[in-house]
Amino acid sequence: MPASFLRPALRGFQPYVAGQQPPDEDGWVKLNTNESPWPPSERVLTAIREAVDERLRLYPHPLGLVAREAIASYHGLRPEQVVVGNGADDLIELCFRAFAGAGDRVAFPYPTYPLLEPLCAIHQAIPARHALDAEWEPPEGFGADPAPLKFLVNPNSPTGTWLDREAVAGLVEASPGVVVLDEAYVDFAPEDRLEMIRARVPNLLVLRTFSKSYALAGMRIGYALGDPGLVEALDAVKDVYNLDRLAIAAAAAAIQDRDHHDRLVGYVVQERAWLADRLREVGFEVAPSATNFLFARPPARHPAATLHAALRERRILVRHYDREPIAGWFRVSVGTREQHQTLLQALKEVMA
Ligand SMILES: Cc1ncc(COP(=O)(O)O)c(C=O)c1O
Structure with missing residues (x-):
């Protein structure tokens, strides 16, 4: 072009x-x-095969309801606290659409997941990079950055750095805007931070993916967990059918095969x-x-x-x-x- x-x-x-x-x-x-x-699990492959029939002429449920319910049930949450997306990448894009537009700051530690930089450019948001310190941890001022949207990848990629409960809770509490805690790799870490979602922390979204610990990178399924207000904001700006019928079936089967x-x-x-x-x-x-x-x-x-x-x-x-x-x-x-x-x-x- x-x-x-x-x-x-x-x-x-x-x-x-x-x-x-x-x-x-x-x-x-x-x-x-x-x-x-x-x-992937055999149960997931079977669920995908069973979804391949004449029903493919029909659109999928726009909210991917079956997947949402299964994910909510596994985490002990309500479906209104879950949004599903075409990979965690889709959810990251939705966070920009919903919370940070042209001229807004988007804060993240550096280096971290490199998708954030091009998304800032696409949305004309201003990247606020906070260089990791010598231990590869976010520096002092990161929490207090007034950006309306802030990302923290925990454990981080590519460094593998792991921040504990106090560090994450302190950052979220100090942040006036929305904090997106990207837990793409958390299943391989000592623990997650879902207790903060259960406690209804109002400015926190947690991201998860089926690409790593569920062996489904090729299906493109991710989800976000958060307060119903934040979830509603992401739903409002998402593509209408952002999960196809096979992905919805795969997500529900995968989360159930513990x-x-x-x-x-x-x-x-x-x-x-x-x-x-x-x-x-x-x-x-x-x-x-x-x-x-x-x-x-x-x-x-x-x-x-x-x-x-x-x-x-x-x-x-x-x-x-x-x-x-x-x-x-x-x-x-x-x-x-x-x-x-x-x-x-x-x-x-x-x-x-
Ligand atoms: C930190 C982080 N977040 C999100 C993603 C994207 O995950 P998905 O495949 O669900 O889009 C990745 C992929 O490698 C990642 O490293």
Whole structure:
């Protein structure tokens, strides 16, 4: 499209760059986008198959009611406290639509989930970046930032940083605007902050996704939990049918299959510790992780960009960063033991 047709505010726009998605069948060791190493639950696959019939001629329920009810019931909340979306990304976009327009500040720690920057540009909001401190925690002034919309990813990506109850509660209390607590990775962390939703904290929204601990990144399902007033605001601005019939069926089945979810999370947490130890053995610095990935830095004599390229040549994908303050760091998703062994073997060869 000729640039002249683009809104002036978007000239020079830097879009979100998604992690590489090679063709499924090409045998890559894919540890770059924090997907699940295991397939989805059989119960979910059955529910999706059963939803494939003549009813697909009909629109889905605009609120994805069956999914909302199942999610609410699992968390001990009311359906009016739940919004579903086309992935957590959709819910993040809805938060901009509802709470921050042109000229408004949107505050977030830096570095964090990189989707927030392009969304600020699209909505002509002003990004208020609060550089993480030496422990990769949000700095002093973050809570008091008067932005009408504030994001906190906990555990954070890509650092894996985990903020405890007091830190999160203090931030939310100090914030005059809406705080979106993105808990995309929380199932791999020690605990979540849903007690604040149950306590009806009026300015808090918690985001969740089915992409990680439910192994459903390909279905695009996420949800937000919050006070009915905030939920109503998101519902008012969402796309009309933002979850299709298959996604609604998958979400309801997935949240009910606790056994599959818990076994998957247990595996990832155990395998995370194994991989962290092996990476340390080959000289990496590995940050503590409360997620399904490891944030790790190779020894100084092995530049991350060179290592990354050498792994890619061997069809192994990880994420690496070239901008401060995280230049030279890798983010490696927790995969299967077999994938980890392939990765470690390749690292040993390349670093020898
Ligand atoms: C912090 C964070 N939030 C949200 C998302 C998006 O999740 P979804 O796949 O549900 O859109 C991701 C995806 O990796 C993420 O890392």
